[in-house]
Amino acid sequence: MRTDATKASKQGETLDAMDRASSLKRHDSRMIIHFDYDCFYASVFEAENPALKNQPLAVQQKQIIVTCNYEARRRGLYKLQLITEAKKVCPDVVIVLGEDLTRFRNASKELYSFLRKSIWSGQAERLGFDEVFLDCTDMVNYNIDILNHNDLSHSFFCLDQNDPTIGFQYDASEPFGPTYPPEAGAVSDQDLQLYQRLVLGSHLARYLRHELENEKGYTATVGISTNKILSKLVGNLHKPKSQTTLVPPYDASASSESHVTTFMDSHDIGRIPGIGFKLSQKIRARILGRQPAFDEGLVYGGTKEKVTVRDVRTFLGMGPEMLEEILSGPGSQRGIGGKIWGLIQGVDDVEVSQAKKVPSQISIEDSYTRLDTLDEVRKKLNLLSNSLIRRMHLDLMEDDDDAENTDHGISKRRWLAHPRTLRLTTRPRPAVNPDGTRSRSFNRVSRSLPMPTFAFSLTENVHALADRLVQDSLIPCFRKLHPERSGWNLSLVNVAVTNMAETAADSKDSKGRDISRMFRRQDDVLKEWRIVDEDVAPHLTDDVNDLLEGSVDEDVCSEATPPTSWESDEEVQDNVDVCGRCGLSVPSFALLAHERFHQMPD
Numbered sequence: 047m048r049t050d051a052t053k054a055s056k057q058g059e060t061l062d063a064m065d066r067a068s069s070l071k072r073h074d075s076r077m078i079i080h081f082d083y084d085c086f087y088a089s090v091f092e093a094e095n096p097a098l099k100n101q102p103l104a105v106q107q108k109q110i111i112v113t114c115n116y117e118a119r120r121r122g123l124y125k126l127q128l129i130t131e132a133k134k135v136c137p138d139v140v141i142v143l144g145e146d147l148t149r150f151r152n153a154s155k156e157l158y159s160f161l162r163k164s165i166w167s168g169q170a171e172r173l174g175f176d177e178v179f180l181d182c183t184d185m186v187n188y189n190i191d192i193l194n195h196n197d198l199s200h201s202f203f204c205l206d207q208n209d210p211t212i213g214f215q216y217d218a219s220e221p222f223g224p225t226y227p228p229e230a231g232a233v234s235d236q237d238l239q240l241y242q243r244l245v246l247g248s249h250l251a252r253y254l255r256h257e258l259e260n261e262k263g264y265t266a267t268v269g270i271s272t273n274k275i276l277s278k279l280v281g282n283l284h285k286p287k288s289q290t291t292l293v294p295p296y297d298a299s300a301s302s303e304s305h306v307t308t309f310m311d312s313h314d315i316g317r318i319p320g321i322g323f324k325l326s327q328k329i330r331a332r333i334l335g336r337q338p339a340f341d342e343g344l345v346y347g348g349t350k351e352k353v354t355v356r357d358v359r360t361f362l363g364m365g366p367e368m369l370e371e372i373l374s375g376p377g378s379q380r381g382i383g384g385k386i387w388g389l390i391q392g393v394d395d396v397e398v399s400q401a402k403k404v405p406s407q408i409s410i411e412d413s414y415t416r417l418d419t420l421d422e423v424r425k426k427l428n429l430l431s432n433s434l435i436r437r438m439h440l441d442l443m444e445d446d447d448d449a450e451n452t453d454h455g456i457s458k459r460r461w462l463a464h465p466r467t468l469r470l471t472t473r474p475r476p477a478v479n480p481d482g483t484r485s486r487s488f489n490r491v492s493r494s495l496p497m498p499t500f501a502f503s504l505t506e507n508v509h510a511l512a513d514r515l516v517q518d519s520l521i522p523c524f525r526k527l528h529p530e531r532s533g534w535n536l537s538l539v540n541v542a543v544t545n546m547a548e549t550a551a552d553s554k555d556s557k558g559r560d561i562s563r564m565f566r567r568q569d570d571v572l573k574e575w576r577i578v579d580e581d582v583a584p585h586l587t588d589d590v591n592d593l594l595e596g597s598v599d600e601d602v603c604s605e606a607t608p609p610t611s612w613e614s615d616e617e618v619q620d621n622v623d624v625c626g627r628c629g630l631s632v633p634s635f636a637l638l639a640h641e642r643f644h645q646m647p648d
């Protein structure tokens with residue numbers, strides 16, 4: 047007998063099926079182009095000094111090559127190689143220091159802005175410094191509508207809806223550049239529309255790549271598909287200076303396999319964006335039925351056993367529920383199983399976000415071999431605060447062209463946004479074990495507090511502001527985070543500002559609401575705001591902020607952030623750790639392998 051409950055559940059299933067169908071339709075109807083600039087840091091130096099182009103060039107951070115140009119790669123150098131090794135392999139390598147990220151940040155912004163202006167939707171999203179997603183659905187749809195199907199090979203791609211003469215000629219009968227799979231068979235009637243749109247996407251990608259190279263001097267590797275995850279992954283197939291289009295069928299049918307499935311299946315589970323190291327290790331453990339072993343012989347990378355998406359997808363009983371069970375835990379995101387299940391099958395409904403004028407946070411950190419006295423902490427906080435304030439001035443301010451605010455024609459600066467929260471994070475080193483070894487800890491602890499308003503002063507200089515930030519805010523915060531006077535030893539300190547409140551001064555009409563204008567009337571106003579600041583009960587605010595931020599043990603939290611939300615952190619962290627035994631700097635992810643390297647018999 048059919049009960050109401052079964053009816054309801056059947057209804058639910060039908061709705062689910064409809065949801066899935068509509069999500070699949072959404073997934074098929076967008077046109078996303080993913081850019082990854084080739085050897086980005088090295089290219090920034092080459093753009094500054096073109097003579098470097100013909101030489102093997104490597105960019106150094108700490109004792110590691112973070113990237114090198116293709117001439118260097120041709121000679122056997124590679125990313126994340128030790129400087130000492132690189133010099134042995136290629137003695138005439140030109141090494142430039144890349145610890146100051148300003149030039150990369152500026153180049154990244156310039157290229158991003160160029161790409162965003164080249165498309166219609168404004169939907170351009172930066173991921174880190176050197177990747178950009180573009181949603182070109184509207185441009186492709188418009189050009190599909192004006193195609194002359196009787197003469198596809200002589201098509202014209204229109205780049206301006208108001209001027210039909212602006213654009214480029216192209217052959218719409220086939221995709222430009224390589225495809226996945228390389229030898230695509232005949233396209234079925236059902237897939238014809240999607241195929242045609244991808245063909246147009248591939249020609250637009252070629253045009254944008256060439257514009258970027260001609261106008262800005264940077265080359266990029268590009269992927270074209272219908273969502274972020276697929277476009278990002280497919281681009282990797284042909285590097286550098288190339289592009290790849292993932293061609294249909296995207297869904298399996300009686301007569302053909304889904305190219306999305308075969309493509310995703312070939313990836314190692316840890317290579318899927320949104321599945322970080324910790325999540326992939328948990329999945330590996332379930333598939334292998336044991337803790338995944340490390341490749342003992344390697345110091346860098348390659349520390350994980352190969353478990354492919356196919357291994358996971360076809361594992362007995364695998365599905366959203368099993369993934370939820372494997373991955374859920376303290377701090378994990380609800381529904382993570384379903385999200386990861388979708389991702390490994392190339393389903394990613396998250397839109398390319400509209401361009402943001404200000405970053406969602408600014409965060410500066412450094413790692414240390416030994417940091418165990420308050421004096422040293424004060425010095426390090428000072429350095430970090432100086433960088434933080436400089437970054438705030440760069441990223442959160444703009445020239446104010448308002449006549450009343452120009453000084454003999456020279457623009458003054460104004461705030462675009464004020465961060466409301468200041469956050470201090472540390473990573474304490476675990477105590478030494480009885481056998482002399484030290485356990486590896488990724489755990490960070492954080493504390494947040496309201497951003498003091500004096501930090502927005504436009505008259506005080508950066509050093510004075512940094513001193514005050516350390517004295518008035520960060521040191522008291524540090525004491526709460528580590529109440530013991532000694533006994534701690536920190537391997538990392540991070541200072542960040544978050545919770546951005548954009549000022550309302552984009553247009554002259556909104557002048558009245560612009561808080562930043564109030565700050566120009568310096569001391570009176572600042573005084574008033576300082577009183578407000580002091581009125582806030584510090585304990586309550588700290589606790590509430592901690593809860594709001596969810597920032598305790600940030601590494602765990604960062605694994606748990608929505609994997610499909612690829613919002614750029616705007617900050618490329620210097621993910622390098624210092625080995626407690628030999629003092630060598632190694633990328634964070636490789637430290638565990640590096641420590642095992644020490645444990646190996648001679």
Ligand code: DGT
Pocket residue numbers: 082083084085086087088107112113114126176285286619620621622633
């Ligand atoms: P590619 O894309 O293979 O041609 O080479 P890149 O250099 O563009 O490498 P990519 O896209 O993985 O990273 C972009 C930039 O980010 C790169 O130029 C240097 C920096 N970077 C990459 N990996 C790391 C890392 O593990 N640590 C640090 N500190 N920086 C990194």
Ligand code: MG
Pocket residue numbers: 082083084085086176
């Ligand atoms: Mg790159």
